Amino acid sequence: MSQENAKRCNKCIMPNTCELIPFEGDTCVLCKTLETAPQAMADPIEKERLLNEQIEQIREKGQGRPYDCVVGVSGGRDSTYLLYLLTQKHRLRCLAVYYRTPFTHDVVDGNIRRIVQYLGADFEEIQLSQEYHRRIAREMIEIWKKNRHHLIINLACAPCKLLNRETYQIAKRRGVSTIVYGGNIYEAVQIAAGVSKKQVIGKSGRKIINLTSKIRKMLALIWNGTKLLVTTPAVWKYLVLGVKSSIMYISPHALYLALRYPHIKAIDYYYGATWSEKECEETLEKLGWQRPPGCNSSWKADCCFAEIKNVLFKKTLGITYADAFFSNMVRAGVMTRDEALRRFQTEGKLSPERLKETRDILGLHEPLFEGDELG
Numbered sequence: 276m277s278q279e280n281a282k283r284c285n286k287c288i289m290p291n292t293c294e295l296i297p298f299e300g301d302t303c304v305l306c307k308t309l310e311t312a313p314q315a316m317a318d319p320i321e322k323e324r325l326l327n328e329q330i331e332q333i334r335e336k337g338q339g340r341p342y343d344c345v346v347g348v349s350g351g352r353d354s355t356y357l358l359y360l361l362t363q364k365h366r367l368r369c370l371a372v373y374y375r376t377p378f379t380h381d382v383v384d385g386n387i388r389r390i391v392q393y394l395g396a397d398f399e400e401i402q403l404s405q406e407y408h409r410r411i412a413r414e415m416i417e418i419w420k421k422n423r424h425h426l427i428i429n430l431a432c433a434p435c436k437l438l439n440r441e442t443y444q445i446a447k448r449r450g451v452s453t454i455v456y457g458g459n460i461y462e463a464v465q466i467a468a469g470v471s472k473k474q475v476i477g478k479s480g481r482k483i484i485n486l487t488s489k490i491r492k493m494l495a496l497i498w499n500g501t502k503l504l505v506t507t508p509a510v511w512k513y514l515v516l517g518v519k520s521s522i523m524y525i526s527p528h529a530l531y532l533a534l535r536y537p538h539i540k541a542i543d544y545y546y547g548a549t550w551s552e553k554e555c556e557e558t559l560e561k562l563g564w565q566r567p568p569g570c571n572s573s574w575k576a577d578c579c580f581a582e583i584k585n586v587l588f589k590k591t592l593g594i595t596y597a598d599a600f601f602s603n604m605v606r607a608g609v610m611t612r613d614e615a616l617r618r619f620q621t622e623g624k625l626s627p628e629r630l631k632e633t634r635d636i637l638g639l640h641e642p643l644f645e646g647d648e649l650g
């Protein structure tokens with residue numbers, strides 16, 4: 276069924292084309308779960324108090340150290356806004372850590388270099404091989420063509436997972452005890468490896484990260500990876516990268532990182548703060564942040580590979596990142612369903628310009644398959 280003609284959930288905008296997110300009648304299981312077990316809405320005052328407490332802890336731990344925190348920035352919307360909040364609102368001394376991927380447009384690269392300087396943060400660039408990154412992405416697309424498995428799509432992005440390792444190493448070398456990340460809470464329902472029918476973002480937007488959840492996550496990764504190795508022998512060649520990018524460094528909260536760097540704490544800022552898209556966009560405009568050409572949304576503007584990934588996810592799982600993102604915002608009550616549907620018309624659209632740019636970067640001149648959107 277094509278995405279355009281798909282029936283969408285009558286509560287959020289999730290299409291009924293993804294078997295991992297089944298429907299009960301006209302409603303998706305994520306909305307149904309929320310209906311039967313509504314999550315308590317966080318008290319905004321209490322939330323603000325907890326956030327300030329956390330910021331003060333970061334400041335305290337930063338005393339006598341060169342920086343209060345290391346901040347991972349990509350040049351994209353949310354991490355740029357995060358750097359603004361940390362340096363201007365909370366007055367923390369930040370070291371911005373950045374990696375220019377093969378899929379970072381000049382406009383995005385220019386954004387972050389200019390804004391970091393304007394905000395008075397220090398800057399350190401991570402050096403990973405762009406050619407290696409490009410090669411892995413290209414080879415995974417080739418493997419995916421033979422076996423359309425969503426974990427293979429994730430493996431295409433494995434080199435970026437190594438950034439978690441690099442960022443911890445920088446924090447350790449520089450003697451910084453906190454790393455702050457700007458992951459968007461509304462991206463939290465994964466449409467791939469960590470997909471869970473029970474995982475629902477409530478109005479509180481809080482996600483609990485503890486040792487048990489870290490262990491559980493690691494075991495799930497091992498299990499899924501093993502299944503993939505059995506069904507797709509072509510990925511054996513990437514076993515080391517697969518282990519590194521999943522079990523060891525899949526997220527800043529991976530068990531391995533917690534054990535390896537017990538004195539460094541990783542924090543997801545937006546999991547504790549109230550994220551307002553409007554304020555974020557307004558601030559970025561003031562900072563002169565620009566969207567790269569052909570990009571339909573300011574969200575995920577930092578990586579043009581996301582366009583190809585969207586096509587692959589759509590073909591594999593029946594949904595795209597935009598489906599999940601907008602649906603999450605509707606479910607969390609920060610956007611109406613009508614607004615989500617309206618915005619999806621432009622922001623959920625694949626950009627032919629960006630797809631072509633990505634294909635050129637990868638040196639992919641053949642269509643992925645007959646009749647594909649990339650042909």
Ligand SMILES: [Zn+2]
Pocket residue numbers: 284285286287288289302303304305306307602
């Ligand atoms: Zn729904």
